[in-house]
Amino acid sequence: MPERLVALLLAAATVPAAASGLPPGRAAELETLVRQDCGACHGITLAGGLGSDIRPAALAARTPEGLAAVILDGIPGTAMPPWRPLISPEDADWIARYLLEDEE
Amino acid sequence: MMLRTLIVALMLALPAAAAELRGTGDLGVAVERTTGSLLVLDRSEHAAIGRVEGLGDLSHASVVFSPDERHAFVFGRDGGLTKVDILTQDIVGRVMQAGNSIGGAISDDGTLVAVSNYEPGGVRVFDAATLAPVADIPTGSRTLGLVDVPGRRFVFSLWDAGETWVADFSGGPEPAITKITGIGANPYDALVTANGRTYIAGLFGEDGLAEIDLWQEPLRARRILDGYAKDDPALPVYKMPHLEGWALAGERFALPAIGRHEVLWMDARSFEEVGRTAVHGQPVFAVARPDGRQVWVNFAHPDNDTVQVIDTLSGEIVHELKPGPAVLHMEFAPRGNEVWISVRDANRIDVYDTASFEKIAEIPAESPSGIFFTARAHRTGL
Numbered sequence: 001m002p003e004r005l006v007a008l009l010l011a012a013a014t015v016p017a018a019a020s021g022l023p024p025g026r027a028a029e030l031e032t033l034v035r036q037d038c039g040a041c042h043g044i045t046l047a048g049g050l051g052s053d054i055r056p057a058a059l060a061a062r063t064p065e066g067l068a069a070v071i072l073d074g075i076p077g078t079a080m081p082p083w084r085p086l087i088s089p090e091d092a093d094w095i096a097r098y099l100l101e102d103e104e
Numbered sequence: 105m106m107l108r109t110l111i112v113a114l115m116l117a118l119p120a121a122a123a124e125l126r127g128t129g130d131l132g133v134a135v136e137r138t139t140g141s142l143l144v145l146d147r148s149e150h151a152a153i154g155r156v157e158g159l160g161d162l163s164h165a166s167v168v169f170s171p172d173e174r175h176a177f178v179f180g181r182d183g184g185l186t187k188v189d190i191l192t193q194d195i196v197g198r199v200m201q202a203g204n205s206i207g208g209a210i211s212d213d214g215t216l217v218a219v220s221n222y223e224p225g226g227v228r229v230f231d232a233a234t235l236a237p238v239a240d241i242p243t244g245s246r247t248l249g250l251v252d253v254p255g256r257r258f259v260f261s262l263w264d265a266g267e268t269w270v271a272d273f274s275g276g277p278e279p280a281i282t283k284i285t286g287i288g289a290n291p292y293d294a295l296v297t298a299n300g301r302t303y304i305a306g307l308f309g310e311d312g313l314a315e316i317d318l319w320q321e322p323l324r325a326r327r328i329l330d331g332y333a334k335d336d337p338a339l340p341v342y343k344m345p346h347l348e349g350w351a352l353a354g355e356r357f358a359l360p361a362i363g364r365h366e367v368l369w370m371d372a373r374s375f376e377e378v379g380r381t382a383v384h385g386q387p388v389f390a391v392a393r394p395d396g397r398q399v400w401v402n403f404a405h406p407d408n409d410t411v412q413v414i415d416t417l418s419g420e421i422v423h424e425l426k427p428g429p430a431v432l433h434m435e436f437a438p439r440g441n442e443v444w445i446s447v448r449d450a451n452r453i454d455v456y457d458t459a460s461f462e463k464i465a466e467i468p469a470e471s472p473s474g475i476f477f478t479a480r481a482h483r484t485g486l
Contacts, residue, residue, distance in 0.1 A: 032449075033405075036448070037342060037343070037405045040164070040342075040343050040344070041343075041344070043161075043163060043164075043204065044137065044138070044161060044163030044181065045161060045163075045182075047204065048222065048223065049164070049204065049206065049222055050222070050246065050292065050344065074340065079290070079292075079308055079341070079344075081342055082340050083340075085340065086342075086405075086406060
């Protein structure tokens, strides 16, 4: 019984990475990138700073595709930089879903 | 017999602190950003001597010190203002003063602590002894670049409005406010020179900076280094540089260029550009060793594992080190013999000798960011 539970929990914990087909370990790197490097402007809790609030409630009306595009190309004329030079479209996709799903 | 009993009784009654009587001039703190704690550092011992927990969200947190160098005021990202006794290592006061804040300052007389806020915008000012509210200065804008200047004044800038305001508390708790409008688009941080005369705001939305001479009446902003990036487009900026560390090295300022792999040199009198040094990445801090002989530079993601040292006389890079993943901050010992470097993702603070560049010590720390030594208590604008 406890083993089943552990297995379930493990499965639940790895859903976003598993669903994305990223190389092993990449999801953890991207999570750090979001918290620390996006967090430099958006706050470590993503509640906003110079950048806007990007917690799930604030992004509720957005699609993952739209968010991935914002992440890759930035928002010209604002401080939101394009991340395309540093991350792949698959990475951006994972981040978009992570932002929408993250429970905090 | 009686006497001995008395002595023993006295010894028992004396607080332990008496045995550990010590000064604070060689102490400091490091912000542990993910755990919301403050590590108390001993410069002489090259060691952490304690940890204070429960300070909330400390990403991008900064610290100022009371004039007696005993209390640290910690400005958290979540709007928390915490007063920590670094001798007893206790929290002695804490207020949640806003929803989202970005740094603070302490007045020249040590009686007022000011915090600049993103949410709601503006500046709130507190009694340094009790943390009781003294003044609330709404600005209608995300507010940053807050510094103390002589005459019980604070200076700060408005990201959304492109203004710099001076709040003068010399007449009491009701500040006299002077607004300097139209300084340029999106000031993102600012510095004041050590003499409290020159306030310089970096402008994210402009190809230049704003300079204000606080000794002149009326106050006005002047554009400096105008068009420093006009010849080729800037790279995307992944981290705003910090201006607090902008270094006055000899008769020149060393400034991190925004969106460029360059440190700019600016004449301290004319504010004209007098040269550039090509560096490893986009600089975040360019800090002068206290004697001004070297400038140490760290970089934004993805180059943030590296530190370069520039010789001020030649403008050339004389040393490069790779302390490890995510170098966030560098703090010099007050006389400049050592520099303490936080290496966030290695969970370490490294101490280097600035003459030999040898590593002297490694101190374990949880995701360390800013390092602050108590000597800052006696510096304007830090």
